[in-house]
Amino acid sequence: MAKWGEGDPRWIVEERPDATNVNNWHWTEKNATPWSKDRLHQLFQDFKIGHSDIECVVDSVDKCSGEATVNNRKGKLIFFYEWELVLKWSGKLLKNSMLSHKGKLTIPNLSEENDLADVEITVTIDESNDESETLKQFMYNVGRDRVRQQLGAYIRELKEEYSKNLILPKKGEDASAVNAVANAKDANNARNAAQKATSNSSLAAPKANNSSVGCKLDVRTLSLTEEFHCSANDLYNALTKPDMVTAFTRAPAKVDAVRGGEFILYGGNVLGKFEELVPEKKIQQSWRLKNWSSGHYSNVVIELEETSSSTMMSLKQTGIPASEYDAMKTNWYRYYWHSIKQTFGFGTSISDSL
Incomplete structure (x- = not known):
């Protein structure tokens, strides 16, 4: 004590x-x-x-x-x-x-x-x-x-x-x-x-001058169309259903196809969120590559129009860093459209297969 x-x-x-x-x-x-x-x-x-x-x-x-x-x-x-x-x-x-x-x-x-x-x-x-x-x-x-x-x-x-x-x-x-x-x-x-x-x-912060509005990142807009020999519903599902996305990307994919839902593809190299979804008609996404500047997203709008024998897909992507523009068109075709057609047979019309 x-x-x-x-x-x-x-x-x-x-x-x-x-x-x-x-x-x-x-x-x-x-x-x-x-x-x-x-x-x-x-x-x-x-x-x-x-x-x-x-x-x-x-x-x-x-x-x-x-x-x-x-x-x-x-x-x-x-x-x-x-x-x-x-x-x-x-x-x-x-x-x-x-x-x-x-x-x-x-x-x-x-x-x-x-x-x-x-x-x-x-x-x-x-x-x-x-x-x-x-x-x-x-x-x-x-x-x-x-x-x-x-x-x-x-x-x-x-x-x-x-x-x-x-x-x-x-x-x-x-x-x-x-x-x-x-x-x-x-x-x-x-x-x-x-x-x-x-x-x-x-x-x-960029320096003010007469030709600048304060943005150093040069961005471009890409527009392209592609024909798929399938229904609009089939193509819409291929772009939004986790199992189908996993199939054509040939890698585990996270796809939460609701407004505000996230997607992560190709081992995390492609990621973003769904901004708007209209079944069989439209998919809008905030879309980016992992190696882009932190916080920078492009805007992707995919519209589907079904015809009597196929579905026409049109894509518009705004906000692509200029240095990535040339590769972007090639990559959409190689890793999305060609892969979807090859995986699901959407590149051949029904009449051609008979």
Whole structure:
């Protein structure tokens, strides 16, 4: 038994007049989830991103799922936050057109485990055309870094403001001074992360000039048609049924043919999402190759028209990186159309086979 005055100071209640959490030894936790949701909505409500002749706005937060807490253990603040965000955005080209185009920014994992500059942000558009693809590239090259700056503001406020008074002062200590010292390191880390994101933004943002709208990625549009000797339903199934896709790609395939469903083909080299499905008529996809720039998707629209003896397929793909354009047409034929015909016999008409 320790002598009087020699006991473990963690248990000496005289250190605090209210005898609460002596020396801040015990774990205390503060729920920051409701505050975080409100703050994230505020930060991205009508958040404007402009450059040269482009005007884009993050209109609102469409999805905000996750949690955040601030903990005190042994006088040290520990922050936990993990969020999945979907932001709605819109934009227009001020010189060429005043038409507004809409899309979404998806942030699958904002957490303390990732540096702010490394947070993944995916850019999509609701309807693909030349104007909207230009806006999409602007949001990819410039808008993502502006969004990261707002995320940095949230993290900084979480660490500097919301965690105030979580560490209790010992006898004779001033509460504000104690918390200021405890927050200094985390606040500095948050500022450094935000500055890093800002620095990356200045490097990534293209220089303004008369011939540029802020997009460095040169994209092209591919249009092609192909005839298949089968019904429109058969061809539609070949492009959307997992077992049939697996058969003509000759590799395991993930195909969730519903709106918003994902597909992953050829060992992960081709991936994307289904944006619109009209059985026997139309398939629209956000489509990319694995080796494309992170977050960049092309838009693929496949339309089927059944005739008396065959089905005509027309494909339009917008947003193809210029360096990939020549290979894309060849690859569609080789890995899709030729393979489908060879696997299912859709290259020979019924009359020819009799």
